Amino acid sequence: MGFSLSPLAQQNGFRMEAFDTVGSTNAVALERAQAGDPGRLWVVSKKQESGRGRRGRAWATSHGNLAASLLLTGTFELKTAATLGFVAGLSLADALDAVCPQGAVSLGVDGIGSSVSDLRVELKWPNDLLANKAKLAGILLESTHLPDGRFAVVVGIGVNVVAYPEDVPYPATSLKQLGAACDAETLFLALSDAWQENSRIWDEGRGLAEIRKRWLKRAAGIGSEVAVRVDGSVLRGIFETIDEDCRFVIRDNDGERVKIAAGDVHFGAVASASAG
Incomplete structure (x- = not known):
């Protein structure tokens, strides 16, 4: 199965450019913007070799993971x-709610099984997604000014699939x-569909x-203790x-x-171990 857009995404004028391996889907999307692409373009791959995370951190992915970047232009x-x-x-x-099968079982390193039906998906500010308190995906936004006075924004999404x-x-x-029998292509199809409703x-x-x-x-974490690193201070x-x-x-x-x-x-x- 290859990558494909949902019918609703296609109806709304979204397009897709797919790669088996790419340096960075965000970089490709920004290049397309500078070359005059009108936007509503998904750039997707199952392997990213030189991607970027927040604050310039490297973000490479194994083959079979999902790297997806959406190029949007506007004023x-x-x-x-x-x-x-x-x-x-x-x-x-x-999208994860839509594609993760219920009842699948994963055995952890301790041999204890956990059911995907118990999967707890949470959003961690500003741009991470957690599954059962562990990071499953990250999101990176990048932007660039265009020659015609508009600007382009690229929404990069990286998911640990395999x-x-x-x-x-x-x-x-x-x-x-986590025991979810879902591949990158299936997840992207659901993601391209879910984007339509949330962006609307x-x-x-x-x-x-x-x-x-x-x-x-x-x-994630409302009501709990938190440490936030801001410009070198905590x-x-x-x-x-x-x-x-x-x-x-x-509340400090x-x-x-x-x-x-x-x-x-x-x-x-x-917070105590990493942010101090």
Whole structure:
């Protein structure tokens, strides 16, 4: 089975460029934008060799994982475009709900079985997706100005379908590890479909309040202790919510309510071990 777009995505004018192996789907999408592509283009691959994560971190994927980048062009504000990460997270979570089979069993390293029907998918601010508290996917937004005065934004989505990195300072997992019999092509088909509904609700930022409401229903760590690394310093407190602009809101140790626009978030034991 090869990659394909959902019928609804095709009806709405979305296109796709698929690779078996690629350096970076985000880089290809940005190149297409500079070459005059009108947008609504998905660039997808089952292997990414030189991808990028947040803050310039390397993000390579094993063959069989999903790397998908969506190129969009427009005139809306960059601040508004930044909230597309929340649209992407919701769309991926909805896609996983659609394709993960119920009742499949995975045996962990301790020999204990876990059922996919018990899978807990959560969204971790700003742009990660967790499955049973371990990182399953990451999202990276990049943008560029175009010669005609518009700008392009690329929504990059990387999912650990068959393998996950083991040399990272946080728990990670893959769909295979969780017992889900789903391949990259099946997941992308569902993702391209789920994007249609969530982007319709988002409506170039006009529906952000509803996106925020939906995101909070899937949010990881609300009410728990958190440490946020911001520009070399660490803020600690309790994660309360995200505000109307999707900023991270914590109640710090002095009882003050702090709003954070960008930072690395760590919960619980990982907060103590990794963010200090």
